[in-house]
Amino acid sequence: MAVTEAAANLRRDRTFAARVAHWLFEASLAIKGVLCSGETLAGIGLLLTPNNLAARLAFWLTHHNLAARPDDTMAEWTRQAVDYFPVHIQSFYGWYLLAHGGLKLTMVLMLWRKVLWAYPVAMVVLIGFVIYQLHEFMTYGSPVLLLLAIFDLFMVGLIGQEYKVLKRQVTAGEEV
Helix, strand or coil: CHHHHHHHHHHHHHHHHHHHHHHHHHHHHHHHHHHHHHHHHHHHHHHHCCHHHHHHHHHHHHHHHHHHCCCCHHHHHHHHHHHCCCHHHHHHHHHHHHHHHHHHHHHHHHHHCCCCCHHHHHHHHHHHHHHHHHHHHHHHCCHHHHHHHHHHHHHHHHHHHHHHHHHHHHHHCCCC
């Protein structure tokens, strides 16, 4: 009796662990979806916004801070960055953000729709981003890139786990 009860508890624990893993997967997809949607919209915005309008917007956003506190380093840095933001750089960042965000957004949507072949492809894409982010971290030392790489590695693990469950359900003939 105790063995059967222990087996039932183990199954229940696995079910709870599977539910938590699935919840983490869904939450991570939502976070990734919001981030890559913003990235895609920023890319579109950079491509559609004339360069001088972007410069005027940055000036408008920072002139109050600089008037009140001339030593505000963030406002001054923003103003200087816009001074060296020519059209070809704006275009590059626009296309980069659009492609990067669009690729990730497509990946998120396909995973949300449970397209089976998208799981391994998404893992390969994310591992490629992790390699790039780690390279850039080693080159420039940005902690944001390191955090993104860790989040993407976490996503790879969750996608792999979800893929195993989904594949098992498909082979067992269960409804996905």
